[in-house]
Amino acid sequence: MPQLxxxxxxxxxxxxxxxxxxxxxxxxxxxxxxxxxxxKALDCGTGNGQAAGALADYFKEVHGTDISxxxxxxxxxxxxxTYHLTVAEKLPFKANEFDLVTAATSLHWFHIDxxxxxxxxxxxxxxVFATWAYNVLQTHNDKINELIQDFYHxxxxxxxxxxxxxxxxxxxxxxxxxSEIKNPGFATRLQWDFETLEGYLxxxxxxxxxxxQNAYNxxxxxxxxxxxIVGEKTMMQVSFPVFMRIGIIKx
Numbered sequence: 339m340p341q342l343x344x345x346x347x348x349x350x351x352x353x354x355x356x357x358x359x360x361x362x363x364x365x366x367x368x369x370x371x372x373x374x375x376x377x378k379a380l381d382c383g384t385g386n387g388q389a390a391g392a393l394a395d396y397f398k399e400v401h402g403t404d405i406s407x408x409x410x411x412x413x414x415x416x417x418x419x420t421y422h423l424t425v426a427e428k429l430p431f432k433a434n435e436f437d438l439v440t441a442a443t444s445l446h447w448f449h450i451d452x453x454x455x456x457x458x459x460x461x462x463x464x465x466v467f468a469t470w471a472y473n474v475l476q477t478h479n480d481k482i483n484e485l486i487q488d489f490y491h492x493x494x495x496x497x498x499x500x501x502x503x504x505x506x507x508x509x510x511x512x513x514x515x516x517s518e519i520k521n522p523g524f525a526t527r528l529q530w531d532f533e534t535l536e537g538y539l540x541x542x543x544x545x546x547x548x549x550x551q552n553a554y555n556x557x558x559x560x561x562x563x564x565x566x567i568v569g570e571k572t573m574m575q576v577s578f579p580v581f582m583r584i585g586i587i588k589x
Contacts, residue, residue: 359538359578361442361470365524366392369468369584372519373438380436380460382426382453383444387413393440394419401436403429427452431460439587441469445512446504454515463589467516470582471505472526475538478575481567489560497544497551508581516585524580529573536561 370376376397381390384402391414394400403422404410410421424430426441426448439457441448457467474490476483504512530538539545539557549555568574 359526359528360388362524362526365580368521370396373466375437378436379438381440383441383447385409389440389442390419427456429456429460433459434462436461437465439467443471445469446501450512458587461587465587467587468582468584470580472578472580476577479568482564485560485563493556494544494548497547509583514583517588518585521582521584526578528576530576531573532561532565
């Protein structure tokens with residue numbers, strides 16, 4: 339089976355399934371108000387099925403695709419969900435099947451022009467395409483936020499793959515050949531302890547790459563610095579700003 343060269347998540351699929359934050363309900367509510375029919379939805383680059391699992395509560399049938407077998411093995415399971423091990427640029431579906439196609443925190447990894455060709459092929463006329471991702475997390479503590487920003491920009495930034503720039507640019511520089519719908523942006527808000535924060539940071543592909551190249555984990559030092567500021571047992575108010583592009587597919 340053909341695969342993209344950048345399967346960056348199989349090796350830490352367990353961490354990913356355990357620590358990656360869910361997307362806010364308000365995001366799905368906004369998407370769904372623009373979807374006329376709720377028969378079939380497709381989530382590409384589904385990972386452990388976070389978006390697909392949410393959509394399964396609204397659609398008769400949901401399909402998720404990913405190049406990582408280990409991610410799919412740990413994915414959310416519901417009776418109306420089916421997962422496919424395949425690249426996003428060559429989808430195993432007939433033409434005009436889907437009422438909604440999504441790419442949650444995944445579009446930047448695709449060969450975008452080829453992927454869009456497939457979106458246009460498998461989606462129905464006037465179906466919806468939505469893609470989103472989240473920015474670097476923020477907490478209620480300014481000093482912690484400064485440490486996170488320093489870690490992101492000065493410690494591990496050079497270890498991100500080049501596609502990460504699209505996330506930093508909030509997908510604004512990615513072509514979007516659909517009839518775009520304005521959206522307000524969203525946020526996931528959580529209460530986290532340090533164990534959860536540490537686990538989440540370790541899901542970053544840049545952190546995993548740093549560890550491989552340097553034989554130590556830079557997250558360890560970051561967590562120690564944070565604990566010295568607010569104490570080891572502190573529960574943190576964590577916010578993930580979510581940006582989205584959404585549009586109607588016209589054929």
